[in-house]
Amino acid sequence: MRNRIRELRQKKGLTQERLAQLVQVRRETIVFLEQGRYNPSLELAWRVTRALKAKRIEDVFILEGTNR
């Protein structure tokens, strides 16, 4: 699973700490998510998507081997 968390976060001008506060997870979790080293639950994926003000989960998380 790839994701665009870092790209979208930087576009919004958010720090990892601020995003962690918005999503209510530890800062390290955001670090591992951005590095693609942790696959979030559906609930966390939703919360991240909403915090980054993306329209759909597919805009943030991309399942490898698919077009999106």
Added chain:
Amino acid sequence: MKNKVTVAISIVIVAAVLVTLTFYVLGASFLGLPDYGIPAVALLIVAIAVLIVAMNYKNFRLGLPVKDERTKKIDAKACRYAFIATIWIALGTAMMEDYVTLPWRYNSYIIMLGSALVFLISYLILYYKGSA
């Protein structure tokens, strides 16, 4: 509030373990290897626990949760490894009884410390590995 309580309890537990360990070392007669080994392993466990408490405290100070879904998964996995390790350590100490005769309390120490050590080392490895 829950985070505050969690951090406070973990600090109190680490402090209590350190005090207990200090009394144990001060009161021990130090006759054999296990007398040195047990406090050494206990100190290692305390050191790892302090590291974990410090990581929790850092997040707490930033206003972030002490536990999230990743750390809950790590907890569960480390518990599973520690449980399996406890069974194997208990089996190992039972089998070793034919070769080495230790007072029964040492067997308990070995099982308890082994279990705690496996839990904390697994926790640290899983924590830094990322995926849990």
